[in-house]
Amino acid sequence: MRTTHDTPFTAKPDTLDPQDWEAVRSLGHRMVDDMVALLAGVGDGPVWQAMPGEVREAFKTPLPREAGDLAGSYADFQALVQPYIGGNIHPRFVGWVHGGGNPVGMLAELLAGGLNANLGGRDHAPVEVERQVIRWSAEMLGFPSTASGVLVTGTSLANLIAVLVARTRALGGAVRQDGLQGCPLVAYASTEAHNCVSRAMDMAGLGTAALRLIPCDAQHRMDMDALAAAVTHDQAQGLQPFMLVGSAGTVDTGAIDDLMALSRFSRLHGLWFHVDAAFGALAMLSAQKRPLLAGISEADSVAFDFHKWAQVPYDAGCILVRDADLHAATFATQPAYLRREERGLAAGRPWPTDFGPDLSRGFRALKVWMTIKVYGADKLGAVIDRSCELAQQLARRVAAEPELEMLAPVALNVVCFRFRAAAADLDQLNADIVADLQEDGLAVPSTTMINGQLAIRVALVNHRTSEADLALLVDGLLAAGRRRTAANPQMNSQGI
Amino acid sequence: MRTTHDTPFTAKPDTLDPQDWEAVRSLGHRMVDDMVALLAGVGDGPVWQAMPGEVREAFKTPLPREAGDLAGSYADFQALVQPYIGGNIHPRFVGWVHGGGNPVGMLAELLAGGLNANLGGRDHAPVEVERQVIRWSAEMLGFPSTASGVLVTGTSLANLIAVLVARTRALGGAVRQDGLQGCPLVAYASTEAHNCVSRAMDMAGLGTAALRLIPCDAQHRMDMDALAAAVTHDQAQGLQPFMLVGSAGTVDTGAIDDLMALSRFSRLHGLWFHVDAAFGALAMLSAQKRPLLAGISEADSVAFDFHKWAQVPYDAGCILVRDADLHAATFATQPAYLRREERGLAAGRPWPTDFGPDLSRGFRALKVWMTIKVYGADKLGAVIDRSCELAQQLARRVAAEPELEMLAPVALNVVCFRFRAAAADLDQLNADIVADLQEDGLAVPSTTMINGQLAIRVALVNHRTSEADLALLVDGLLAAGRRRTAANPQMNSQGI
Structure with a gap:
């Protein structure tokens, strides 16, 4: 499979630049x-x-x-x-929650690769590009223009940053020196929250057990009464509730917590209100969907990705924090070799490294900046509307097919359903159907568990997906299901 | 300054792909x-x-x-x-520790932008490319081929991962759930260690005070006696020493700790031995410099960057861990929506996300893979030899100039010196000279503090820098220093 190297690359004697x-x-x-x-x-x-x-x-x-x-x-x-x-640029990739990328972002990566900028700090235009992306993000989310933010790989890192800023607010800056000694902090998120919130609690030393997973209602949104009960219980135990994490677009079903209620609750109880809006944040660009996110503008911090619904090439996540001072108080340090000056290249403070863990940072801002400039926010919003419309169409098709069964309401852009048959193990059957579709190259949905049942999960994120693609997907999975049930006389797709 | 938008970009009605x-x-x-x-x-x-x-x-x-x-x-x-x-692609950028990038890596970024791969997990070739980069890294560092690793933004993140894996080893997997409750862990690094080690202790909840900064010898290497004394003292206090961080190429002077001695000490005291080799690791590609790193192959983990001495475009850091099981035990989780399968796209475990905090991960492996394939390890090693040779040449020139004074020995590729004059504030004078050079566009060195004195710091990392560039730099800074001392009759560059 490997090419023989007929013409070794010839660099100039002392550099990596080519002779030619x-x-x-x-x-x-x-x-x-x-x-x-x-x-x-x-x-x-x-x-x-x-x-x-x-x-x-x-x-x-x-x-x-x-x-x-x-x-x-x-x-x-x-x-x-x-x-x-993996195929997430393909119109029939609807697995997990992946953006499809876009050609403008691709070209921006070429330019960023050429400039080779390091956005950890210093006074240069690439940092200004990132600052502008942060300002646009603040505008999109209804945050004040004084909010701070930084681009990161993705929402996993952004959520970690949020947990750390909230930790500083709860314990003061001394926690950075002293560490967590007998720490009584507890946080809250719903059972539907993405696992990376829990991972952030783990990494920050607070422990995943200190993240209370609050049950949800039938719409997969956090149950506010259960939240109130949990906080009361923890306070009675002498623990210190410090953070409430709302989900705006849950990973399994796309549900959106009642962010307004969460905001009010946070204020009442002095909690840091963070929203994990990994893909949901971009729905702010849709006039039609924006009301679903009401309350997000009240958050203390929001984590989200540009590489999902905004279709920027991987990776490009973002954390936005209302209180820039607290944000900087969590990350800023000033070693001698990063001395800040008033002039020259070492000017321009605060630097991006003051707002996150990275000191070496590539120019991921450029692909975001160019994507937004070229397509415009309205077009990105239209793509999001279209995803949601396709999700509704798919839900109707599923409802109309006797062999298919919806497993969760469609809040936004995620459709969870399964193939029904008289199989002993419906979970295995549906996992097999999904793997069949993937191996056939026909379509890539993924799976999750909904109320203990394995669901085929179709996340409509990719801007290239069309009605015709979804028709092929459903036809394909019905055929795969029938093939598998026919092959096994124990199974009968009409049987349920 | 802004272009009027004469021809708005026309995408197809339902996607972001262009009409044209x-x-x-x-x-x-x-x-x-x-x-x-x-x-x-x-x-x-x-x-x-x-x-x-x-x-x-x-x-x-x-x-x-x-x-x-x-x-x-x-x-x-x-x-x-x-x-x-910022200018780090320019031959006369010798500030901080920045790589110069390379055209092969630039083209790889175009390709990566087009494929838009997400390397968090799943079974696809981009993940295989990253695995190969990790295997090559293990080979370079003399690690077993069973070592695990993952690419990250940079060494700051890689060091955080190392601290977290060491934390798991010390406290067991339960720390992930339970958090740090009255934790007695203490770690050790030299006073010359990069600040991001301390930041990692902060983020992990252990606190920066739990990182003991051990004094250095005249060569800016960790004093082993002082280390032994610190560990003995901490043990006597009932604390639990758990980690020793060696520096291979300190940020200020390029010094390399005696890694062999650190390795022996770690083994004796049951410490996790981590090496922060942000730029130094790549010196393993130089037959001439490799002996300086003796002991690195014994480490439990090594953090380093490809965007520094390997000249891969920003960002591309790496963490390598000897014990893959412990590494995975620190990060792996398995939520329902990331269910692993034996076939289809969800196969291929373990996934990269099992080895680090990121779930969304761009294809930074491609620029590393192509840079190594096209240039070959020997050429990269030759670039490193050349950097060190240039550092020695610069040191000789500095020693020969009566107005200049060396402030630290040159261990590898970093030269710290200053302009001497009868100025009241030599620190300010040297900071001004550096800013003058930057503002003139002539050269970009940076500054640091060496033994309480502000040093002009020239880090030879960039593959494009030549003897002629260094001559221009020194001539320029002598001229700037003379200009400033002449302008101020209190100063006299012959006076000291």
Whole structure:
């Protein structure tokens, strides 16, 4: 599978720059052409295909000591990588919650790769681009323009930052030096909250057990009475409630907590109100969906991703914090080698590193900035409306098919359902159907558990998905279900 | 400064894909041409120039609602961003510890932007690329091939991961649920360790005070006797020493702790031995420098960056852990919506998200993989040798100039010195000289404090820097120093 290296890349004697820039330039053109062709025809091929064993093995070479051929390395990419991607650029990828990317963001990555900017700090335009992205985010979410924020890999990191800022507010800046000694802090989120909130509690040393998972109502939203009872109970135990995490677009069903009620509750009890809006935040760009998020503008912090519903290429998450001083008090330090000045390149404080854990930081802001500038917020909002409309259409189709069964209401853009049959193990049957569809390359939904039952989960996030794609998906999964039930006489899809 | 949007970008009605792929393709070609021209002539312009106020203001527009012009947005990039970058691609950027980037990595970013892969998990080739980068890293560092690892933004995150894995080893997996309750853990690093080790202790809830900063010898390496005394003292206090952090290439002077001694000490006292080798790790690719790192292969974990001495575009850090099980025990969770399967796209466990905090993860592995394949490890090692050689040359020049004074020995690639004069405030004078050089666009060194004195710090990391660049730098800073002392009759550069 591997290309022989006929023409080793020749760099100038003392640098990594090539003797022949023309070779880089012309290969760059070819890559642009190939990537445009890939995206222009992205729906034609399979969504995903399994890597043959020999492809997987072909990666496993010793560390190459000598220079390789530039075009040959690209040929390796074309042979080993491109055919076996996860497929989230494909219109029929509706698994997990993945954005589809966009060509403007792709070109921005080329530019960012060329500039090679480090956005940890200092006084240069790439940092201004990021600041503008943060200001636009504040505007989108109805936050004051004085809010602070920073781009990170994704909402997992953004939620960690939120937990740490809330920890500082609860315990004061001394916690940074002294650590958590017999710490009584407890936080609250719903049982539907994303697991990364719990991971953040773990990493921050507070422990996942200190995150109370509050039951939900039939709409998969946090039960406010249960929340009040939990807080009262914890206070009676001498614990210190410090943070309430609302979900705006839960991972399993897309449900949105009553953020207004959560905001009021937080204020009443002196809690830090954080919203995990990993994909939901972008629904603020839709006039139609914005009311569902009422209350998000009251939050102390919001975590979300641009690489999901805003279709910016991976990775690009964001944390926004209302109180910039508290945010900086959680992360800022000033070692001698990062001395800030009033002029020269070391000016421009506060620096992005004062608002998060990263000191080395790539120019992910550029792909966000260009995506927003070129498409405009209204178009991004229209894509979101369309996702939600497709989710409703799919829900109607599922309801109309006797062999299918909805497992959760559709709040936004996630549809959870299953194939019904007289199978002993419906969970296994539905997991098999999903894997069948994936292996056929026809479509990529994923699975989750809803009320103890395995659900086929279709998350409409990808801007390329159409009605026709969903029709193919449903037809395909009905066929797969029937095939599996026919193959096994114990099963009968009419039986339930 | 802003371009009028003559031709709003026209996407297809229901997606973000363009009506006209040709416009994307041809702009992509132009961007490749422009970036190649930028890099081919990168030494010609100023290293850095201050953003005029009107440029800074030009970013501050309301969130654009309507579509913009694609070429116009690129024109904005060219007018507002490209001229005002930090300058670390320029040969005379020797500030902080920044890599220069490389054109192969730049092209890889274009490809990664197109594929839009999410490397949090699942079974696809981009994850295999990352696994191969981790295997190559293990080979480079002399780790077993069973070591685990994951790419992150940078060493700040990688060090946090190391602290968390060490925390799990010390306290068991229960700490994830229970949090730190009256935790007696203490860790050790030298006074020269990078501040992000301390930040990691802070974030992990252990507190920065629980990181004992051990004094250094004249070579800026951790004093082993002082370390032994500190551990004995802490044990006597009933505290639990759990982690020892060695530095391989300190941020201020490039010093390398005696890693072999640290390894033996760790083993003797049951400590987790972590090495922060942010830039130093790559010196393993130099036959000449490798002996300085002896002992790194014995570490329990190593954190380092590919965007520094390996010149991969920002950002690309790495954590490598000897004990993959313990690594996974620190991060792995299995929520229902991330159910792992034996076949289909949800196969392929363990997933990268099992080894770090990120669930959404871009394809930063591709730029590392292609950089290594195209240049080969020997060429990267040669660049490192050359950096160290340039550092020695600069040190000789500094020693030969009566107006200059070395402030620390040169262990590897960092040269700390200052301009001498009869100034009342030599620290301010040297800070001014550095800012003068930056504002003139002539060169970008940075500053730090060495034994209480402000040093001009030249970190030779960038592959483009040459002898001629260093000559310009020294000539420029002598001229700046003389200008400043001449302007102030109190100062006299011969006076000391």
